[in-house]
Amino acid sequence: MRLNEAIDSFIAFILDERGLSLNTIYAYKRDLTKFLEFRGDVDVSRLNLEDIDAFAEFLSSQKLSQNTKSRIFSSLRSFFSYIEIEEISKKSIASDIQVPRKVIKLPNFLTEEEVNKLLETPNLDTPKGIRDRAILEFMYATGVRVSELTNLKLQDLLFDEKIARIRGKGGKERIVPFNDYAEKFLLLYIYEARSKILKKRGEDKVFLNLRGNPISRVSIWKILKEYTLKAGISKNIYPHILRHTFATHMLKNGCDLRTLQLFLGHSSMITTQIYTHLDRKYLREVHKKFHPRG
Numbered sequence: 001m002r003l004n005e006a007i008d009s010f011i012a013f014i015l016d017e018r019g020l021s022l023n024t025i026y027a028y029k030r031d032l033t034k035f036l037e038f039r040g041d042v043d044v045s046r047l048n049l050e051d052i053d054a055f056a057e058f059l060s061s062q063k064l065s066q067n068t069k070s071r072i073f074s075s076l077r078s079f080f081s082y083i084e085i086e087e088i089s090k091k092s093i094a095s096d097i098q099v100p101r102k103v104i105k106l107p108n109f110l111t112e113e114e115v116n117k118l119l120e121t122p123n124l125d126t127p128k129g130i131r132d133r134a135i136l137e138f139m140y141a142t143g144v145r146v147s148e149l150t151n152l153k154l155q156d157l158l159f160d161e162k163i164a165r166i167r168g169k170g171g172k173e174r175i176v177p178f179n180d181y182a183e184k185f186l187l188l189y190i191y192e193a194r195s196k197i198l199k200k201r202g203e204d205k206v207f208l209n210l211r212g213n214p215i216s217r218v219s220i221w222k223i224l225k226e227y228t229l230k231a232g233i234s235k236n237i238y239p240h241i242l243r244h245t246f247a248t249h250m251l252k253n254g255c256d257l258r259t260l261q262l263f264l265g266h267s268s269m270i271t272t273q274i275y276t277h278l279d280r281k282y283l284r285e286v287h288k289k290f291h292p293r294g
Helices: 003-017 022-039 049-060 066-085 112-119 127-142 146-150 180-197 217-230 241-252 257-264 274-290
Strands: 163-167 173-177
Touching: 003 022, 003 066, 022 049, 022 066, 049 066, 112 127, 112 241, 127 146, 127 163, 127 180, 127 217, 127 241, 146 217, 173 257, 241 257, 241 274
Parallel strands: none
Antiparallel strands: 163 173
16 A cells, blocks of 8 residues: 555544544644655555654754654654554554654643732623623633633533533533632623623524624633733733633642543543643742742
8 A cells, every 4th residue: 555545544544433633633644744745655565664764864854843743753653553453564663663752831820819810800891891701700610722612502501510511622522510600700691791792593602702693712812811911910821821720720729630631621641741740830939939948
């Protein structure tokens, strides 16, 4: 089988069998296409570890981040594992492919004081302010991704149990509780403000823009920027910051990693473990600040 055909077969396999998000599928396709362009459309039976080493040398001459290289070689190892299992090639080289270590970049987060300032900033005398307070409270209470927030439907909010059904990456559904504050402002928004914003009946998305349409990810980012500036918070703000803040505060206050993984919808515990690094950094900073000999 030619390399191009084998890559198409692998992509079809992970699309049908692995339940991965389209973004992840596209990343696999891009990474393997890069290898195809480097090596050419040869028969896969001719590929060996020398080809991987030559490809690694080629990538080292490119202006790529360490994490990008790590992802590319992870894609290659998955691909070669597939062609071995499917007996497309008799050579076994997947286990010898070395995946470069990723650089751990600790995410930014807000302190509890900063979160309180942020949440109290929207003007509750306007429908927009009520909506924005509900958005901020819900994001901090649940740690949802921005895309999950924009896709949230009215029927996903179960107020009797104070839980929300969240549809995450790859269409996977999880249940996340929300607190009394989020419940209070969600109800205020739904019964007081949403009806004033709503233009067309039958729209089931919870959060709407001021034209009555489902709110976009860009709008959520603008809302965060608007209120952090008003609250006098000088940190670099991006859409995921309340998700990182939720995770950090949960872990700092005693939540175990497995439960946090379920709340965040991570498919692997490895992804969740980044917050242990972040929490250790926080603890070191607190120790240094408050210990007499810190």
